[in-house]
Amino acid sequence: MSLEIKTLVVGPFQCNCSVIVCKQTKEAIVIDAGDEFPKIKKALTDLGANVVFSVATHAHLDHIGAFSELKSFSPKTQIALHRDDEFLYKILPDQGRMFGFSYDMPPLIDRYLQDEEEIQFGQQKFSVIHTPGHSPGGICLRFEAGSLAPEPVVFSGDTLFRSSIGRTDLWGADHSQLIKSIKQRLLTFDDQTRICPGHGPNSSVGLERRENPFL
Numbered sequence: 001m002s003l004e005i006k007t008l009v010v011g012p013f014q015c016n017c018s019v020i021v022c023k024q025t026k027e028a029i030v031i032d033a034g035d036e037f038p039k040i041k042k043a044l045t046d047l048g049a050n051v052v053f054s055v056a057t058h059a060h061l062d063h064i065g066a067f068s069e070l071k072s073f074s075p076k077t078q079i080a081l082h083r084d085d086e087f088l089y090k091i092l093p094d095q096g097r098m099f100g101f102s103y104d105m106p107p108l109i110d111r112y113l114q115d116e117e118e119i120q121f122g123q124q125k126f127s128v129i130h131t132p133g134h135s136p137g138g139i140c141l142r143f144e145a146g147s148l149a150p151e152p153v154v155f156s157g158d159t160l161f162r163s164s165i166g167r168t169d170l171w172g173a174d175h176s177q178l179i180k181s182i183k184q185r186l187l188t189f190d191d192q193t194r195i196c197p198g199h200g201p202n203s204s205v206g207l208e209r210r211e212n213p214f215l
């Protein structure tokens with residue numbers, strides 16, 4: 001494989017944060033730097049990673065809480081998310097208050113990710129799938145077969161979990177839109193496609209198609 005991955009479970013909400021490095025160039029992305037920056041920093045140092053993008057699958061606090069520290073540690077890192085979650089990103093301090101945590105304003109957004117866009121880092125790339133429902137600007141990230149694993153890999157954020165789906169009682173969420181996003185944009189992939197959710201264990205498209213009680 002041309003990519004190396006390290007996934008960390010961070011923060012009180014146990015968010016899965018993944019560091020993905022191009023083995024040839026050491027350019028890397030961090031998906032959902034949600035909390036516990038020292039752990040993320042250690043992974044970056046161990047991997048010799050030069051972070052070019054800090055990507056949020058969506059802008060809930062548990063997925064963006066360590067963006068400030070990551071940007072300070074690695075100032076050239078571009079903060080990247082979907083425009084429809086910008087409003088959530090900007091109310092991070094309010095999100096924190098609601099759950100009893102204190103946050104400063106996060107760093108400025110450098111790049112808005114769009115549906116079906118391909119993002120290059122090092123000699124590798126991923127594509128963006130806009131999957132609104134859990135939040136308006138929720139996205140999934142897809143890596144083609146052979147880059148990260150023999151099978152295709154989709155980082156599904158809080159859109160799709162193993163045998164579950166994201167909650168739809170927070171800002172701008174919409175249950176029927178979430179189901180539509182999952183059915184039309186994720187379940188259309190081959191059964192063997194690996195699903196790496198924002199919380200909990202990995203799954204596959206086939207397993208969710210067969211066993212997810214919400215679908």
Ligand SMILES: [Zn+2]
Pocket residue numbers: 058060134158
């Ligand atoms: Zn969420």
Ligand SMILES: [Zn+2]
Pocket residue numbers: 013015060062063158198199
């Ligand atoms: Zn979450």
